[in-house]
Amino acid sequence: MPEYKAPLREIKFVTDEVLDMPAHYASLPAFADVATPDMVDAIVTEGAKFCENVIAPLNKVGDQEGCTRHEDGTVTTPTGFKAAYQQFVEAGWPSMTHNEKFGGQGLPESLGIVMSEMVGTANWSWGMYPGxxxxxxxTITRWGSEEQKETxxxxxxxxxxxxxxxxxxxAxxxxxxxxxTKAEPNADGSYAISxxxxxxxxxxxxxxxxxxHIVLARLPGAPEGTKGISLFIVPKYVVNEDGSLQGERNDLIxxxxxxxxxxHGNSTCVMNFDGAKGWLIGEENKGLNCMFTFMNTARIGTALQGVAAAEGSFQGALTYARDRLAMRSLTGAKFPEKAADPIIVHPDVRKMLLTQKAFAEGGRALVYLTSKQNDIVHHGETEEERKAADDMLGFLTPIAKAFLTEVGLESANHGVQVYGGHGFIAEWGMEQIxxxxxxxxxxxxxxxxxxxDLLGRKVLMTQGGALKNFTKLMHTFCKEEADNEELAPFVTKLTEMNKEWGDLTMKVGMTAMKDxxxxxxxxxxxxxxxxxxxxAYIWAKMAKVAQTALSNGTSEEDFYKAKLTTARFYFARILPRTNFHAESMVAGADTLMDLAEEHFQF
Ligand SMILES: Cc1cc2nc3c(=O)[nH]c(=O)nc-3n(C[C@H](O)[C@H](O)[C@H](O)COP(=O)(O)OP(=O)(O)OC[C@H]3O[C@@H](n4cnc5c(N)ncnc54)[C@H](O)[C@@H]3O)c2cc1C
Incomplete structure (x- = not known):
């Protein structure tokens, strides 16, 4: 099992050098005094220790033991999970990004995301409980009544x-x-959820x-479909208004x-609600809208699972590739004193490692960038700023969630492949990822x-507006760097892709009008x-930061050179995958729809 090491230098590169989070926090009155650079550093360093020392060692235990349900419906989590959670609570981690009024620390959501990345890479199953x-x-903060918030x-x-x-x-x-699921009104203003x-x-x-539990259910006579769904707070133990427990267990199990x-370490449950007491949150029949607060939080959180998979499998595969000996380098022995060369000399192994590295580092920057928008949506000073950030957040969220989890899974597979047959064996931890x-x-x-969601709601329904906001950023970057010779290969390609993205959107939009x-x-x-x-845009920006550091002189030459090399790898070896997707996306629906359903045979 590879030991998790929080990539603190990589994290700082993204937060401080690529996204300029210190300036971002300083510009938002809500965070200027709390998210100071010293405070942020201290939090990330402490968080890293917790993740490395407390929850990473439980990752395998969780996988092997799983959760146990008892006859009375209670569930025991794997050995060590509860004690680790106690430590997490004592250190104040759950309160990090929440409102001071309720005991929170009022820190930015984007800083919480950094902690979530480390927690998730160390032990995804454990991290899902606080997640x-x-x-x-x-959801309660956004949609709950004042009483519900207090309670x-x-x-x-x-x-x-x-x-x-x-x-x-x-179903x-x-x-x-x-x-x-039904919600019937009770005489006392609560609802019976079944x-x-x-x-x-x-x-x-x-x-x-x-x-x-935050539960979606239907009121009697509610309209059919998504317009008839309401949202309820349904506690396991019923709570008095002052937050103390009534003692009686609610009718859910x-x-x-x-x-x-x-x-396996996370308990995935069938929950039976049998007239359980619940309280409406938000307006009747607007539940799905309220639930989107939850889902949007969760989608960015899930995008992190892709980053965690890429980072965790990269850490394991890199360690192994330096150690494992097999055959000689094609250009002659690199370690003649050894029985064979370590597999990191082989181009194909390097391709897998660089793919993981490019997705882990690029993915991290994409999630942090997305989360930065979230800070502005909630704490931006002007309506205009908040609206622009909200549009950007809406556009980037499906990309971050779906794309990063797909390439995270690919990276995890590379992890197994780099280990050869050993990757398939549980002991090494790669198959678990x-x-x-x-x-x-x-x-x-x-x-x-x-x-x-991306193509239909975010792009076509906005007549390409959301896309244009993002491609404008790419365009500005390309214009600013137009005379930068060293970045020319990135800028030329990015300019090309910017145009192609718009053209493809137009093409798909036109055909969609007919079918x-x-x-x-x-x-x-x-x-x-x-x-x-x-x-690619993110890697080009990271290349720019690296190039600037190198030309200004730095004591970390290797670090920045690695960034430039990885950016070059991404543009040369990964970005060409867009050619396939570009051709496939306009190949026409008939290739999928022509086969009559009854002719799908086995
Ligand atoms: C381990 C685990 C944990 C989970 N945790 C939670 C949780 O905490 N809370 C919770 O509420 N749920 C949870 N889920 C449920 C999860 O969110 C759903 O399984 C998921 O949303 C997919 O729904 P489904 O399984 O019903 O698949 P379906 O909706 O039946 O989809 C089946 C397939 O059809 C495709 N499909 C469906 N409609 C369309 C369409 N219009 N166009 C194109 N393709 C379509 C889907 O993409 C998918 O490939 C969890 C699931 C698992 C396995």
Missing amino acids: LSHGAMN YLHNLVSGEWTGTMCLTEP CGSDLGILK GTKIFISAGEHDMSGNII CGSIEHKMGI VRDTRISTLYEGTTGIQAL RNEVGSASVDYLMYSGYVTL
Whole structure:
């Protein structure tokens, strides 16, 4: 099992040098005094220690032991999970980005993302418990009444309680419009919630004193489809207004836990609600809109799972590739004193390592950039700034979620491949990363659903407006660097891609006007294309930072040269994948739709 080492220098490169987060925090009055450079450094350094020393060692334990459900519906988490969570709570980590009024530290969401990356890479399954709570807190903060905030947030923010997100049912996941869970009004203003929710992450466990479920359900007579869904707070133990527990258990229980491919340390529960007491949050029938707060938090969090997979598998594969001996370098022995050369001398092994590295480092910058928009959406000074950031956030979220999880999974597979047969053996931890990461392209909206969101809602419905806002950034960068000879290969290619992205969007948009199936047939290629181009922009920016550092003189020459080399690798070896997606996305829906359903045979 590779030992996790938090990539602190890499993180600082992105936060300080590429995205200029110190200036960003200083410019937002909400953070100017709390997120000072010293404070940020101290938080990230302490967070790294916790992740490396406390939760990384539990990653394998979680995988091997899994969670156990008992007859009374309670669930025991793997050895060490509860104690680690206690330490996490005592150190104040759950409260980091939440409102001071409820005991939070009021730090930026984008700083919380840095901690989440380290937590997730160290132990994804463990990180899901506080991760889900974070979404529940954001939802209550955004949509809850003042009383609800007072009742629930103090204990959630302190970490004493945790939260969940209950959307999925046996007959619906992507299409929440057909969900059946019912909410019947009680005389006291609460609602009786009845129905079955499945696949509920952290639905039941032994790590916290109460679990606050955020549940989608239908009121009597509600309109059909997504317009008839409301959102409810349904606690495991009913809570008094002052936040103390009434003691009685609510009428909900974990019916079973799923036996699954990976993330064994996280309890994925079937939750049976049998007239459980719940309280409406937000307006009647506007539940899906409110739930988007949760889902958007969770989607950026899930994008991190792709980064975590790339980073974790890269750390393992790099260590192994330096150590494992096999055959000689094609250009002659590099280590003649050894029985064979280490496999890192072989071009194909290097290609896999560089692919992981390019996705881990580029992906990190993409998630942090996305999260930076989130800070502005909530704390920007002007309406105009907040609106622009919100549009950018909406555009980047499906790309970050779907593209980074797809390439994260690819990176995890490279991890296994670099280890050869040993990659398939549990002891080394590489196969666990593949199993744990496989879920990331499925939950929080599958890649197919994210692709429809990007192309349908974010691009075509805005007449390309959201895309133009982003390509404007690329255009400005290319213009600024037009005379920079060293960056010319990046700038020339990026300029080309900028135009092609617009042309392809236009083409898909035109055909979609004649046949709506063209949207669905182009969407995943469109999303992957967009992901590769977005990452190219990010790599070009990182190359620019590296080039500037090198020309100004630096004591870290190797670090910056590695950045330039990885950027060159990305443009030469990964970016050409856009050619395939560009051709495929305009190949026409008929190639997918012509085969009559009955002629799909086996
Ligand atoms: C381990 C795990 C943890 C989870 N945690 C949670 C949780 O905490 N809370 C929660 O509520 N849910 C959770 N889920 C559920 C998860 O979000 C859903 O499984 C996911 O959204 C997909 O829904 P589904 O399984 O019903 O698939 P379906 O919706 O049945 O989709 C099946 C396939 O059809 C495709 N598809 C569907 N509609 C379209 C369309 N219009 N166009 C193109 N393709 C389409 C999908 O992309 C997919 O490939 C979890 C699931 C798992 C396995």
